[in-house]
Amino acid sequence: MAAEQWFANLSFYVVALVTLASALGVVLARQVIHAACLLLPTLAGIAALFALLGGHLLMAIQILVYVGAINVLIIFAVLLLHRQVDRQRRILAGTQHLFAGVTGAGAVTLALVVGALFSNLPQLVGGEQGRFGDDVVAGIGEMFLTKYLLAFELTGILLLVTMIGAIVLARKERDQ
Amino acid sequence: MDSSLIFTIGNALRTWLEGLCRAHGVPTLVVDILAWGTGAVLVVVLGLLVALFVIWLERKVAGYIQTRLGPTRVGPVGIFQTAMDALKILQKEDIIPRGADYWLHLAGPVLYFTALVLGFAVIPWDVKATLAATVDLNVGLIYVIGVTSVGVLGVVMSGWGSNNKWSLLGAMRAAAQIISYDVPLLLALICVVMVAGTLSLTRIVELQGSAGILGWYVFKPYLWLPFIIFVICGTAEVNRTPFDIPEAESELVAGFHTEYSGMKFALFFLTEFDHMWFVGLLGATLFLGGWYSPLGAADPIPGFVWLMIKSFIFVLVLQWFRWTLPRLRVDQLMGLAWKFLIPAGFVALAIVCVAVLFI
Amino acid sequence: MDAGLDMRTTGTKSDDSILSILRLIVQGIVSIAKSHWVTLVNFWRPTVCERYPHKDKSLDYKPGPGYKGDFALITDKEKGRLRCIACQSCERACPNHCIRVVPAGKGKDRYPAEFYIDVGLCMNCEICVEVCPVDALTMTPDYECSVHDPRDLIRNIKQLTERGMEFDEVSRVR
Incomplete structure (x- = not known):
């Protein structure tokens, strides 16, 4: 049992590392097209996290919708508009790390709050089990x-x- | 040789390895990981070998349809031709155009290939107990569609990363084509899901096989229209003629894989033919009863071989299409998807709804 | 008129009714089926390939007269000597300067001491054959000219005479 737990932990850490690294890449990438393409491992990493939690349907839908549709849409938009966006990013260049830091801190705070609030989540939603197992x-x-x-x-x-x-x-x- | 033989061998191997692990104080999880890892590696290797075979088959079929012989010199019927071509392409220089985005140029073919191989994980190769390579996802079909959509990103990345107008144009066309034909494909697959009542590919195969050969979904009249839509969308997903505008040799040089040479081009080439085989596998699983033998249960040929035969029927049909039909113009292509196949898909959905309710 | 479904040729009526669209669809399906039948039939037809140089068919492919293959110098069988009078017309006429003739003898007894043609440079225009005043040079139906060393492509007078033994006249399509 300890080995399974260790392996599950390892998988989680690997997936989380990949996701966070790509997310950082999205924020810090110098070219917009790289940011849009680095969104792929981020979203796929989230899908992997769903899979690790046993939510296979969510994983499949995450890949289908987020990676397959939304990321494609974002990349198309970037391909059409990247010259304008790059210009704007140069204007903001000095402040982008500040933005990243503030957003990151805000997201972490939000996650902590939500986690604390919903730590009883299984009991809240768990009632619908039964017929379909x-x-x-x-x-x-x-x-x-x-x-x-x-x-x-x-x-x-x-x-x-x-x-x-x-x-x-x-x-x-x-x-x- | 029967599938249960593989099962027995696998079990014996596993028991022996577990015994070894216990003897040395190593957790038996290692055996599990080894089993899954070997299965995954085997599936990828199988994919590559089949790609070699399919490329040879394509050249032979093209030859015979055109009243000529195809490859004949390397090996008995030229069967090692593709292997030699692969060796040749391995030693070619990997040229990256000036001004090309190095990482995108690299990521394109890798993503394209990965998206395909991920799909192999959920195909039922044989009776569930036999092979450790299959993941029995109970949302298998959605996973497959999702994963083929990831291939679009590989195409776009490679087109962009080539620093070449024609590549970008080809990539945009390919992406538009793939995502347009995803919709009627999904509609056709939903028809099958409605009949089967489950998204799990292994379960769909089991439901088909339990009633003998007539239980196969291709023999149910209300599934004929979804089958036709599946075949058409399958050819379009793989960028095969008549839908091969993205790589039309006479129009875009080679489309999104123009600027690729050496191993990256080999990856594109392999992936395209493997994708054709994957469409065949999907068709065999969903419509032709997967690994079930048409001769009934008492049949010495393993289910895996039957699945190969059935998927190769699809491959041959797709090759037949390629060497018969002219290419569709890109607006005709998109028109066919949005104005013809999607309404046809909805009609098929309606027919299957009625059939499922009343039959 | 939607461009997407507009695969009609100019001969048909422009009519958007359901019936005409259905007829179009049926016509399309029938024509696609017919073309598939043709390719299927062709799949089983025996191929017309001859697997040169294995020549596993009984065909023995020999091109007819007038084929511009390798060169030959014709011997006049009665006189027992080459027809060539070493006038060097072919040497001057060749656009690629493939020919080199070294004449010997004087007057009526002029003959080529050396005669080289570089078949590798030759572009098979046959101007040399045409300008020869005595019809001494000819191109033969011999197409197997491959060598391992490019220097062997320079034919000398001995090879040319040997090859010309079987010819009495310039090999030409009349």
Whole structure:
């Protein structure tokens, strides 16, 4: 048992190291494109942390949504706009470490607060187990369609509105 | 040789190693890590060997379709040709264009290859007990899609990191193509998930095999449209003709892998053919019953071999497409995805919903 | 008109009704299926490859007359000597300066003492053959000219005469 615990700890430390190092790289990178690309190991590291905690569904969705969609989107945006952003970053160049430090401190504080508040989290959320046991996906699916149906439908409508907005914004003007 | 033989050998090996560990006071976790590590390494090595084979197969199939012979000299039917080509490419100089971003130039092919190999981890190679290489993720299918989306980043990084307009253009086109065809692919896969009731790939295979060959999902009429959509999106995901605009030789030189030489180019090349095989593996797992034998349970051929045969059916079909069809123009390509395949995917979803409810 | 689905050629009606789109889809599927059938049939057709130089087929490929292969100097069989009169017209005419002739003898008895052609430099234009006033030089259907040493590509008079023994006339397509 001690060996398993040791190995679990080691995995956590390795993953956390990779995540934190890439996150630092995102903040401190000199070129924006490097920052956007270093976001990949950061988000993937978070997915690995989910996996280490046993949240496989969250890991898969993290990879699918964050890495596969949001990071791609960010990289595309950076590719289109990096000249402007680089110019702005040069203006802020001296202060970026200050920003990084303040943000980091704020994030750590927030994490501590949240951790303290929600250290009873399993008891708070743990009530829904039962019918589906290990099958997380089925359980979440059932909750989407029964207990959290309104939230689910509203999210769908929000996505629809977003898509329509994107199409409207990206549409070329019709010629007269 | 049956799969249970591998199981017995593996078990015996494991017991012996565990005994060794206990004798020396080493925790038996080491044996577990060794097993998983060996499995992972074996899967990657298998991927590389199969890539060599698929490249040879491609050249032979192309040859015979074009009424010529393909590679013939190296080895009996030219079968060592790819290995020799790999050796040749190993000793080539790795040229990095001036002004190229060194880290992105390096990270592109590595990420592209890694994204592919990560997908191999969840494919059920044989009966669950036999091989330690498979992770039975109960969200296997979402994981697979997520991981193939990571490949897009590899493409974009390599296009950007080449300091070459045409590479960037090819990379953007490739990225747009891959993410556009991800949507109908996902829709087709969701149809399968609805029929199976689970996201776990091992479970999907087990559900198919338990009813004999007719239980395979490719024989269910309401899954024919998802199957067709899967095949089309599969070819598009791998950037194969008729969807190979990103690497159209006549248009973009070589697209996003123009500025690559030596081992990095070999990595791209290997990954592309391996990805084709991976699409075949996915198709075999989801539609053709995975490692189940069509002849019934009492069959000496191990399930792994059957999975290989089935995935190679897909590979051959994809190669057949390549050497038959002309290339789609990029706007036709995107139009096909967004205006045809996504509505078709929704229609397929509706059909499967009805079928699952009433059949 | 959406460009994405617009794969129609100019001959068809421009009609966006469901029926015409369905017909277009069916036409597309049929044509794709037909082309796949063609390639499948071609897969099984025996290849027309000849695996030179293994020559495992019974074809013995010999090009016809007029093929611009290696060079030969024609011997006049009645007189028992080369036709070449060492006028050096070919040497002057060759655009690449491949030919070198060293004449000997005088008047009617002029003959080439040395005759070198660098086949490696030659661009197979056959100008040398055309300008020869006595039709002494010819290019033969012999295509296997490979050597291991580039210096062996310089043909000398002995090789040229030997190769020319089987020719009575300049090898040419009339």
